[in-house]
Amino acid sequence: MLHALMQTGFPLLGLLTPPSGAEYAALIPGAIAALVAMLVVLVDTFHRPGTRRDYLAYISAVGMGVVVLSCWALWDSTIDRPVFHGMLYLDKFGLFFAALAAAAGGLALLQVPAYMNFQRMDRGEFYMLVLFSVSGAIFMANAADLLTVFIALELMSIPVYCLAGYMRRDGRGAEAAMKYFVLGAFSAGLMLYGMALIYGVTGTTNLEYIGINLSRVIETGAVETGFGMIVLGVLLVLSGFAFKIAAVPFHIWTPDVYTGSPSPGVGFMSTVVKAGAFAAMLRVLFVAFEDPMLRGGFYGTGWVDVLFFMSAASMVLGNTVAIMQDNIKRMLAYSSIAHAGYILLGIVAAGARPEYFLFNDAVLFYLASYTFGTVGAFGVLSYLGRKGTTVETYEDIAGLGLKYPFAGLMMGVFMFSSAGIPPTAGFVGKLYIFRAAVDVGVQTGEFAFIGLSVLAVLTSVAGAYYYLRVLVCMYMKEPTRDDWVEASESKSARLSLGICAALTLALGILPATMLELSREGVVDFQGVPASVREVQREGGEQLKQIRDAAERSREPAPKGEVPQG
């Protein structure tokens, strides 16, 4: 860092001066999440033994709501350079992910009281762990430096390792925590090694300087000596991210960890952890590794090609193996691998050439649609249960759809969304991802992209089988045992499920707002090289035109309606 600053003529004194007041805005969402977590620690410390801890869920949910509001308030205060001496960005891209992480965290925590009541494991640690992890995910989405990426990654992961082992009396919980921790520590180590190699070549950890220095190293033909190091570094960093998002060669831990972890925690770790890792991955790929030599695709072999095969393998493996599962949590684990494949497909399409950068908005939209559907699906699993256990297998939920109409309806919405069936968010998300890939294929004449999207469509058809099997079990089978399972009384769980379902349907029926937000997030993505910035400017103008057109069409207000300011 210091070396890089001196290299680029940055005044050394700048490092010794405190950051200006305006820069602290970049900290606000993550800091609020951390403050809420510490507040929950303190409140739980003085908890009266023998009473229930539901209020912690409300405190956390309100806190997460404040984080979302702070993102909304900061939406237009982008700073066009990394703040805190090149450590964090403040842009709409980061805020989009911060709001998403906070919303998913809050919704997952609202389901916790129901789950804890069934499992008889009412402890405050669950809330603290999730909240600390949310703050890590937020910082990860805003990171502008490999060090920030790594520290935020650990802040996000370590609480989740503990969360996996939360059911400490359950052997599977211990297994999950152990596997997740050992493999996670190993992959973090690999990633750090990759970062060290990148630092060795470029002499800096700042993403933008890495981008500049890597291009210079490659251009000046110093490639001979350093290229092996660069390739190894890029691959190791990618493998670290691939572990967190559970993409295929690094997916082995997913089914076991998801099966052994508490259901609301799985809903959290399969969405927020994934979103945080995807955000940081986009930052690293499009800011630091944007050189055409590293990008590959049409110029040679690069990360686009690596992600291409990871995407194809994730979609095929996730969707086919999920068919054979009997445990719903395990099935959803494989389905989350498949979803990672779809999201990677969007990144591959957007990364193919600098001018397709704006296709990343499909990735953002897909992550939003996936998040609410998945948190909701795990919420239903924690909403149904009995003393000491919650539902897990297809057998457990047989016949429950008619017995508990609310749970059945909710599960229906989430499963339809995950399968990508029209009036839900999952359909629109898949549509935009596949359209991005097909557009890129048509525009470049590269049939691989069209082939990959055909594969994606075919695998998602296979996916419909196991998602709908859940509904078949719930509605068309007789209950295996009478009164085995009951629905929770918890109002907060019902509220959370309702919000998830409402958002899933809203994103499916009226996707325009979310699409606009994700487009704005991509247009406002900071730190990209000049070629992409041009594309962003055009995208911004298009967005403005669309908004103006919408404004104009709204002006002659229909009868009885007040025109909105």
Next chain:
Amino acid sequence: MQIADYSALMIFLVIALVVAGVITLLANQFGPKNRTRQKAMPYEAGSDPIGSPKQTRFSVKFYMIAISFILFDLETIFVIPWAVAWKQNDVMGHGLYAFGVMFVFVSILTIGLVYEWKQGGLEWD
């Protein structure tokens, strides 16, 4: 730096492995062996062992001490350089800022301490 530059290191590594392996093998094959009961016993500083290690359970309470130690150890490691450099900070006019940053850090750690205390992490029993 080419890979070939490391060839001396690789040769050294191979020789070291071979020499160590051969010596161990020779000692194992040709060394005199006369086992006695005394020799087969686990070494416990010269005294006779009391019971088998397989059945003896020992307390893992020490791990709490270890974790608390890490907490305060890290705190010390951060505070000492800060305290040493505080004078320079003050001269440059950032004294209060530096104080505030460390205050935030220490108060976060204090919350951890309060949590540990109330959870009974500082009790021995």
